[in-house]
Every structure is written in structure tokens, then in C-alpha cells.
Amino acid sequence: MVYVLADNIISPLGDTSEDNYQAVKAGKSAIRAYAPMTDGIPDGFMASLMSADFEELVFRSAGKAIEASGIHVADDRSVFILSSTKGAIEGLGKDADENLYLGETAQRIATRLGFTTRPVVVCNACISGSAAMILASRLLQLGTYDHVVVCGADCPRRFIISGFQSLNAMSAEPCRPxxxxRQGLNLGEAAATVVLSSRLPAGEQATDKSDKRFWTIGLGHIKNDAFHISAPSKTADGLLEALQQTMESVGKDDLAFINAHGTATLFNDQMESIAIQRAALSDVPVNALKGYIGHSLGAAGVFETILCMKSVDDHTVLGTRGYEEMGVSxxxxxxxxxxxxxxxGFIKMLSGFSGCNATLYAKSVESSSLSLNETKTVTDHVPSVFRKTHHVRITPEGAWLDGRLLPVKGEPNEKSLLTTIYKQMIGDYPKYYKMDGLCRLGFIASELLLQAEKAEDTSIKELQRSRGVVLFNRSSSISSDKKYLASIADKDNYFPSPSVFVYTLxxxxxxxxAIRNGYHGxxxxxILPEKNEEQMQTxxxxxxxxxxxxxLLTGWIDYEDREHYEADLYIASINKV
Structure with missing residues (x-):
């Protein structure tokens, strides 16, 4: 069992979780109109902003939660996880690139907070916050750590706001999930932190049948639609699978509500409604909280989970601000x-670009029902060593498959190696030419791996539902970030490109x-401060x-520019009893 020891929210609605909850309960919204040329953005927009410094915001929120929890983080049994989509990206072009890499940012914050272990950044688009809590729960269940501090944060400015405008995803009025x-979303700025532990604090275990309650977090599930990189599945396949897997261990009668992603965009809300109905959960209350604070991106999963915990403690199902008439089928x-x-109890749902979907179950339990020895790790069920089959490495110097240098015809160089491999060894997926450098690198590497696998075993159709894709890097999407920044850098030639912006995730x-191979896992x-095999294995x-x-199709994939990139991927598998 994973316990929530403390939490904090900093947003335009307040500097504590309680302040934020009471503001939401009172029906307040921090969303307001911003005039044209705010932050150099030609068009006006609706959002909920604070103008905070990203690192300071994360440090403040995480520090408040750690202090409230009473834990000590300066040991090898505690770790910091940062959840963010773009971090301090608004400093791109003003600061050194490496200072903006999310792994470096997380390391600086973790060090200031007192951590001695290496931090992890979860960068999974809009589901990042829930994905970070799922990762934290798993690390605690495995017994890798005793305490995990998860902070989700994003500070939307010119870079992010212009990108969502280019996608025609933003509403000119307060959003209506x-x-x-409904006309679209409003962006929001926030930092939200939870301190999770595999055990209750000393002295908190009830022996006198007291009614003190604690929040517990389930393992959670992440599934992919395998449909489109920026549009949700019309049949809600990924979210449905995540919901169904969650409900295997949850009784419907335990659910106070389902907290939806509820971005107020046309297709996301529709998809979520389809998933809920297909999962036979139509009779469970549903709410969405974006109308109070907007879409806080990497903070959303943590922020909204905390508000949901507060509302259940208050015996309240929060209403969906902005909602009047049903607009989904x-x-x-x-x-x-x-x-x-x-x-x-409640279920938190999130969905995001690249087809990812997450569900997380949380429940309040009485301390008198808990046993001091209740927490159990699950290492017996997951091998500490998994099999690696087929390995590919690609750098500007060449490509190696299972240790053998591939005979790429012609004279490969940093500008043409990937496309040369595509033309000579793949050649049947024209969408390749629309991809950015990071995706081309990942696509080529995965194709080479899977060709080797298919040559060895042709009966792998069943892997489409069970195989996952877990990747790591250091520089995020820096190459596309620079390309997108160039499209908005000149106010006289301001032309944010939606096709480039999507690839900044x-x-x-x-x-x-996942789309290419029909993977729904x-x-x-x-994102890590540096390539570290031990940390990646964990x-x-x-x-x-x-x-x-x-x-899993997994490993390291980093693309800084045409002269600096590396794919080091392999297939990992285990036998489950």
C-alpha cells in the first residue's frame, strides 16, 4: 500500500492545497482574459497565470510538502520525481541549452531540497502528473525507495501558449468541459506536490480504533490508443483498456466519482465519455476541474488528484464549472x-498527445483498519533481471544491429544516415518524412529491432496488446524546440507552426x-540528468x-542535432506466472 503523507498546491488560487480547495469549493476561477501582445503573443487569450519562475515554483511547492510530511530526504531511500511537459522552456534562446534540459533542472532542484539520489523527470505530455504518481507508486511497491516526492509543474508563456493557439485548441472564453x-481549453500555471511513502509515519498507526484517515494510491495504468499523435481514438481504446484494468481491483460501489481530464476540447471530452460508457461506469458521477484553474499540463494530474482527495475528505463531489448542457454522445x-x-475512493483519468492515457485509483482508509506490517513489496512477482533480445545502436558514425555494423550503401553522413537506412531497409512508411529528428531516430531504430525479431519469430501478433514502449533521454526535444522557437522569435514574421509544435513533446x-506497430501497452x-544504465534498469x-x-521496446534515444544523436535500444521481456 502506498500512502500520501503530505501535499501542496501553488496556483493563482492560493499557496496551499487547502486554499486551492476552498477557492474551488466556493466556485472561484483564476481564468481571466489576457490582452493581445501579452508576452509578445499577438492574439489575446484566456488563461490562469502567475508569472512565476519555474525552478523557484517547483522548489517552493516541493519544499512545503516535504516540511509538512516530516520526512528526511538526504538518504538513498528517498527520490524526487518531477512531472513537466516543457519545464523552463521559455528561457530557450536566452540561456544555455543544457541549463534548460529537464534532467538538469530536476537535479538542481533535488539538490537544493536535500536529495542525494538521482531525480527522474516524467515527460509524458498531458498525463505526466498521473504517470509520475504511477511511477512513484511502483518504485515504492518494488521496495526501491521508502519515500518519493512527486512535483508536477508548468509555467505557460509565449512558447507554450502560441503552440496551443497554432493548434486552434484554445477557447476565447472560460472553458466549458x-x-x-465548449470551444477549447484554457492554459493554467501551477505546481503541485505529493509526498508518497510505503509506510505510515512513526506513531501514526492507530491502536485505539481512532477514525483518523489516510489516503492510499493504487498502482495505476497507462495505455496507448495507437491511433494518432495528436488526436484521441474515436473508440477510446486506450483509455477504455486502462479503465477496465483499474476496475479489475476496484468495486464500483467504492467510487465517489471519476475525475475526468475534461479539457473542454471537442474530441477529448467526447473520447472520455465513450470510454466511461464502454467501461459500464455511466452511473458513476463524473466531474472535471479545468474550469477553475485551466489545463496546468504537467501539474494537472497531481493538482487535480489533490483537489479530489480534499473533496472526498469533505464528503463533496465538486461540480464541473462551465458545464450547462451535455455535449458528448x-x-x-x-x-x-x-x-x-x-x-x-475515486478514479483520476488523463489523456494526452502521442495517444497516451492514464488511470489512477485513490482511496481514503481508516487508520484503525491498517496493520503495521501491511506494506508489502512485490519483488517476488517481477524479476530483477529481464531478458534482452536484439539490440540496436545508431550514431552519426553508423548503425549496429546485434553488434553487427549494418552495410549502409553509399557514404552515410550526419545529414543522410537515417534517411539512407530508411530508403534501403524500410521504405514503406511515408509518414517518416513528416517526423522530426528524434522521431526519425526512434522509428528507424525500432524498425531495425522489429525486423530482427520478426525474422526470428513470425508469431508475435499478440504483442500488440501487451508490449510497451519506454524510452529515456537527456535533451528532451531540443532540436524541435529550437525549430519552433524560430517560428515565433520575430514578431514581424510570427508564424507558429502546429506541425513543429507537436514534436516539441x-x-x-x-x-x-505505437501507431506504426499497433501497440496498446x-x-x-x-528524462534523466545523464545516461545511467542502473537507473534506467530500475x-x-x-x-x-x-x-x-x-x-518492452526500451532504451536510450537522444537527438540534439544532426551531428549529435544516439539510439541505444533493445527489446526487454519477462515470463509472468
Whole structure:
């Protein structure tokens, strides 16, 4: 069992979780209109912003939560996980590139907070916050750590806001999740932190049948649509699978509500409603919280989970602000008004670009029902060593498959090696030419791996539902970041490119691989301060805690520019009893 020891939210609604919850309960919204030329953006927009410094915001939120928890983080049994989509990207072009790499940013923050272990950044688009809590829960269940501090944060400015404008995803008025007149999302700025532990603090275990309650977090599930890199599946396949797997261990009668992603975009809300109906959960109340604070990106999963815990403690199902009339075809139970509940659990749902979907179950439990020895690790069920079959390495100097240098015809160089390999050894996927450098590198490497696998075993169709894609790097999507920045750098030639902006999310490469191969398993992208095989092995092992995952396409993939890139991927698999 994984316990929540403390939490914190910093947003335009307040500097504590309680401040934020009381503001939401009172019906307040931090979303307001920003005039044209705010932050150099020609068009006006609606958002919820604070103008905070990213690192300071994360440091403040995480520091407050750690202090409230009473834990000591300066040992090898504690770790810091940062959840963010773009971090301090607004400094691109003003600061050295490496200072903006999310792994470096997380390391600086972790060091200031007192951690001595290497941090992890979860960069999984809009599901990053929930994915980070899922990772934390798995690390605790495996017994790798005793305490994990998860902080989700993003500070949208010119780079991010212009990108969502280029996608025509932003509403010119406050967002209206699931409403028939919804026009899109509003962006929000926030940092939200939870301190998770595999055990209760000393002295907290009840022996006198007291009614003190603690929040517990389930393992959670991540599934891919394998449909499109920026549009959700019309049949909600990925989210449905995640919901169904969650419900295998959750009773519907325990659910106070389902907290939806609820971005108020046309297709996301529709997809979520379809997933809920197909999962036979239409009679469970559903709410969405974006109307109060906007879409806080990497913070959303943590922020909204904390608000949900607060509301259940308060016996309240928060209403969906902005909702008036049903605007989705799936049968869901929504209301703009708050209602009462005496149930003690909820499901948090998120979906994001690259086709990723996440579900997380949380439940409040009485301390008197807990045993001091209740926490158990699950290392017996997941091998510490997994099999590696087929390995590919690609650098500007060449490509090696299972240790053999590939005979690429002609004279490969840093500008043409990947395309030369594509033309000579693949050649049947024209979408390759639309990809950015990171995705091309990942696509080529995965294709070479899978060709070797198919040559060895042609009966691998069943892997489409069980195989995951888990990748790591250091520089995120820096090459596409620079390309996108160039499209908005000159106010007289301001032309944000939606096709480039999508690729500024590094996890898009996992979606491209999933789409190509029909993989519906977990897709996750982690950013580390540096390539570290031991740390990567630990994180890879956590993915096998998902009962349906038996193999992964995994490894290191970094693309800084045409002269500096590396793919070091392999297939990992285990036998589950």
C-alpha cells in the first residue's frame, strides 16, 4: 500500500492545497482574459497565470510538502520525481541549452531540497502528473525507495501558449468541459506536490480504533490508443483498456466519482465519455476541474488528484464549472453543482498527445483498519533481471544491429544516415518524412529491432496488446524546440507552426512507434540528468508491474542535432506466472 503523507498546491488560487480547495469549493476561477501582445503573443487569450519562475515554483511547492510530511530526504531511500511537459522552456534562446534540459533542472532542484539520489523527470505530455504518481507508486511497491516526492509543474508563456493557439485548441472564453458549446481549453500555471511513502509515519498507526484517515494510491495504468499523435481514438481504446484494468481491483460501489481530464476540447471530452460508457461506469458521477484553474499540463494530474482527495475528505463531489448542457454522445453523469458523497475512493483519468492515457485509483482508509506490517513489496512477482533480445545502436558514425555494423550503401553522413537506412531497409512508411529528428531516430531504430525479431519469430501478433514502449533521454526535444522557437522569435514574421509544435513533446516518439506497430501497452518517456544504465534498469523494471506487460521496446534515444544523436535500444521481456 502506498500512502500520501503530505501535499501542496501553488496556483493563482492560493499557496496551499487547502486554499486551492476552498477557492474551488466556493466556485472561484483564476481564468481571466489576457490582452493581445501579452508576452509578445499577438492574439489575446484566456488563461490562469502567475508569472512565476519555474525552478523557484517547483522548489517552493516541493519544499512545503516535504516540511509538512516530516520526512528526511538526504538518504538513498528517498527520490524526487518531477512531472513537466516543457519545464523552463521559455528561457530557450536566452540561456544555455543544457541549463534548460529537464534532467538538469530536476537535479538542481533535488539538490537544493536535500536529495542525494538521482531525480527522474516524467515527460509524458498531458498525463505526466498521473504517470509520475504511477511511477512513484511502483518504485515504492518494488521496495526501491521508502519515500518519493512527486512535483508536477508548468509555467505557460509565449512558447507554450502560441503552440496551443497554432493548434486552434484554445477557447476565447472560460472553458466549458463536456458542454455542448465548449470551444477549447484554457492554459493554467501551477505546481503541485505529493509526498508518497510505503509506510505510515512513526506513531501514526492507530491502536485505539481512532477514525483518523489516510489516503492510499493504487498502482495505476497507462495505455496507448495507437491511433494518432495528436488526436484521441474515436473508440477510446486506450483509455477504455486502462479503465477496465483499474476496475479489475476496484468495486464500483467504492467510487465517489471519476475525475475526468475534461479539457473542454471537442474530441477529448467526447473520447472520455465513450470510454466511461464502454467501461459500464455511466452511473458513476463524473466531474472535471479545468474550469477553475485551466489545463496546468504537467501539474494537472497531481493538482487535480489533490483537489479530489480534499473533496472526498469533505464528503463533496465538486461540480464541473462551465458545464450547462451535455455535449458528448457517451452517457456520463455530470453536474455544474456540488453534491454530497460518503464514498471514499475515486478514479483520476488523463489523456494526452502521442495517444497516451492514464488511470489512477485513490482511496481514503481508516487508520484503525491498517496493520503495521501491511506494506508489502512485490519483488517476488517481477524479476530483477529481464531478458534482452536484439539490440540496436545508431550514431552519426553508423548503425549496429546485434553488434553487427549494418552495410549502409553509399557514404552515410550526419545529414543522410537515417534517411539512407530508411530508403534501403524500410521504405514503406511515408509518414517518416513528416517526423522530426528524434522521431526519425526512434522509428528507424525500432524498425531495425522489429525486423530482427520478426525474422526470428513470425508469431508475435499478440504483442500488440501487451508490449510497451519506454524510452529515456537527456535533451528532451531540443532540436524541435529550437525549430519552433524560430517560428515565433520575430514578431514581424510570427508564424507558429502546429506541425513543429507537436514534436516539441519528446514522448511523441513513443506514440509514433505505437501507431506504426499497433501497440496498446504502456508508453512512457523519462528524462534523466545523464545516461545511467542502473537507473534506467530500475525504471524499466517498474513497467513490468503492469500485469499485462510482458515485453518492452526500451532504451536510450537522444537527438540534439544532426551531428549529435544516439539510439541505444533493445527489446526487454519477462515470463509472468
Amino acid at each position: 463536456f458542454d455542448i458549446e 457517451g452517457k456520463v453523469m455530470l453536474s455544474a453543482e456540488h453534491s454530497s458523497t460518503h464514498k471514499t 519528446p514522448n511523441i516518439v513513443t506514440g509514433e512507434i 504502456e508508453t512512457s518517456f523519462y 525504471l524499466i523494471q517498474t513497467a513490468f508491474l503492469d500485469s499485462q506487460t510482458t515485453s
